[in-house]
Amino acid sequence: MVALGGDVECLYIIYLTKITDMTAIHFSYYELSLLSFLRESHPEKADDIPFIKERAAAASEAYTEAFDAGLPITECIGIANKTLYAGLHFSRHDSISSVLWNEFSAEVSLEAVRETAIRLRPLLEEVFAKYPISDEFAYMPEYNSLYTEITGFVQLKLEEDGKL
Numbered sequence: 001m002v003a004l005g006g007d008v009e010c011l012y013i014i015y016l017t018k019i020t021d022m023t024a025i026h027f028s029y030y031e032l033s034l035l036s037f038l039r040e041s042h043p044e045k046a047d048d049i050p051f052i053k054e055r056a057a058a059a060s061e062a063y064t065e066a067f068d069a070g071l072p073i074t075e076c077i078g079i080a081n082k083t084l085y086a087g088l089h090f091s092r093h094d095s096i097s098s099v100l101w102n103e104f105s106a107e108v109s110l111e112a113v114r115e116t117a118i119r120l121r122p123l124l125e126e127v128f129a130k131y132p133i134s135d136e137f138a139y140m141p142e143y144n145s146l147y148t149e150i151t152g153f154v155q156l157k158l159e160e161d162g163k164l
Contacts, residue, residue: 027052028056028060030055030056030057030059030060030080030084031052031053031056033056033084034052034055034056034059034084034085035052037085037088038052038088041088041091041093041094042088042091042092042093043093043114043118044093044118044121055083055084056084058083058084059080059081059083059084060080062079062080062082062083063076063077063079063080066079066080086135087135088135089135089136089138090133090134090135090136090137090138092121092124092128092133093117093118093121095138095146095147095150096117096120096121096124096150097113097114097117098147099147099150099151099154100113100116100117100154100164101113103151103154103155104154104158104164107158107163107164108164116164119164120153120154120157120164123153123157124150124153127146127149127150127153128146130146130149131145131146
């Protein structure tokens with residue numbers, strides 16, 4: 001079911017019904033937006049419904065407070081999005097996928113990159129733990145070292161196992 005309207009308040013009153021084990025789950029606009037982002041960049045968090053609902057509620061509240069304070073709509077949306085995506089801008093999954101796309105395209109087809117990155121992520125936790133991961137990490141000089149370490153790890157795994 002989808003409800004759309006002209007009011008700003010309707011921005012977060014979009015519902016999607018997902019049938020799982022005969023249970024209907026309703027997602028707000030912010031929940032759907034976050035869920036879509038998590039499926040793409042943080043697949044390990046995509047099934048964490050309490051996290052999604054909590055973060056979406058915080059974003060909705062941030063939007064409402066900004067709107068009630070008289071801020072322009074675009075600024076209200078920006079504040080809500082900042083709340084919704086806080087701490088999620090850097091993605092381990094995207095970093096691994098980037099290495100696979102750029103360095104191992106002959107070994108890993110584009111169709112297999114997502115699943116391969118998901119399989120490799122737990123094996124790379126020790127590598128990620130060495131770095132100060134933050135929303136801005138991809139723009140820091142240390143990111144190049146991480147990229148190189150991921151590349152080396154994947155190369156060794158490929159040589160040892162003969163496949164990824």
